[in-house]
Amino acid sequence: MSFLDLKFDNEDMIRRLRPWIETESPTFDAAALARVVDVVAYDCAAAGASLEVIPGxxxxxxxxxxxxxxxxxxxxGILVSGHLDTVHPVGTLSQNPWRREDGKLYGPGIQDMKGGNFVALEAMRQIMRAGIVTPLPVTFLLTPDEEIGTPATRDLIEQEALMNRYVVVPEPAHKDHSCVIGRFAIARFNLETRGVPSHAGWALKEGRSAIAMMARKIPEIEAMTTEDCTFSVGVIHAGQWVNCVSSSCFAEVLSMAKTDEDLERGVKAMLDLGETANDVEFIVTRGVTRPVWKPGQPQDLALFDVAANVAKRIGFELKHEPSGGGSDGNFTxxxxxxxxDSTGVRGAGLHTLNEHILEESLVERAKFHAGMFMEFN
Structure with a gap:
């Protein structure tokens, strides 16, 4: 039996995907992640799988x-490596509710990457129902912390990957159906400034503002950006009272580096920024780093060739390209x-209040994963 003969029901898939999306699961809410694990675990068990919940x-x-x-x-065998956490806080459903409009399905995390996990599971569900034995055993590992760089589960992912022959990462597909073979490094840095507090009204001159120092440093950091190594400040926290000169300020930097050499230069440039000036200390510490997954490696291209043949039989052309966005595919x-990587559903607006997928990609991508599971050997 060919994977093309499997019976995927679009309406049924939409109905069963909905609880995944309406169970919100932001990374920093452990209870919310536990709730979505329950939802997904039930569907996996109903598909015939055995389960293990690994404590956070x-x-x-x-x-x-x-x-x-x-x-x-x-x-x-084959490891499907996915994440269940999203960047959207609980309550985002009120701003981007589950809905079906003009061939699109909306909701927080539907593109990144609950939809991709779902279609990969649906592929195995239909394979099991058809009584097909895949050439290799298939394991899914779904983790809770990809959106913050996978600080808690990197070891888990790497060990699981080392026990398998191939890894499939159903992150969102690119608009032109492309998948990802190779990812640039992603490094995170934590910034802190420590100033001298004072009353901002009657003793302003006695204070040394941590906010002011951070404000001067941010343009300096972002000005280091090149085509091969970028720097972006995406988080900043400081101050509690407007009538106090701030004594502390915290920020986070994300850096993309195309090569190991670019990464090393970028790390050095960031760490060299530390200084003390006008009684204000500026501290830079390195956070989680995703390593470079070098594009064009023979083992990845060989796997891609099999996947591309599967896609062609379904009716679309599969291309590949490296990506500046990080994923757990960096590790494997x-x-x-x-x-x-990026074998998941097609859509747009990930990480925004317009996040959605194209409805037509559900069956397409479920067939695609079924084909990979049946053709990888």
Missing amino acids: RMGLGPSLRVKFPHPDQGKP GALGIPTI
Whole structure:
């Protein structure tokens, strides 16, 4: 039986995807992540899989390991690596509610990346229903912290990947159907300024503003951006009272680097910014870093060729390109494990209040994953 003969029901898929989206799961809400794990775990069990809920750590939510029955269970197979956390706080549904309009499905996290996880699971559900035994055992690992750089589950992902032959990452597909083979490094940095407090009215001259120092540093940091290494300040926190000269300010920087050499230069440039001036200390510390997954590696291109043939049989042309956005594919690709990334649903607006997917991509991408699961060997 060919994967093309599997019966995917678009209306049923939409109905069953809805609870995944309406169970909001921002990274920093461990209880919310536990709720979405419950929702997903039920669907995995109903598809015939065995489950293991892995407790969270670092104050974050749990992970879910899903294994489908197979005669060679325990031998290297296919790992589907996905995340269940989103950037959207609980309550975002009031601004971007689940809805179906003009061939699009809306909701927080539907593109990044609950929709992709769902279609990969739907592929295995239909394979199981058809009584097909895939050439290799299939395991899903769904984690709670990708949106903050995977500080709690990197070891878990890497160890699971090392026990498998291939990795599929159903992050959002690109608009032209492209997948990702290779990702640039993503480094995070934490900034802190420590000033001298005073009353902002009657003793302004006695204070040294931590906010003012940070404000001067931000343009300096972003001005270091080049085509090969970028710097962006995306978070800043400071001050409690307008009548107080601020004594502390905190910010976060995201840096993209195309090569290991670019990454090393960028890290050095950031760490060299630390100084004390006018009694205000500026401190830079390195945070989580996703390594470079070098584009064009032979093992990844060989896996892509099989996937491209699957796509052609479905009716679309699969292309590939490297990406400046990080994913957990950075880890598995950097380990040298054949990895194909961004195999998930097509849509737009990820990380915004307009996040949506194209309805037509549900069946298309479910077939695509079914084909990969049945053709990778």
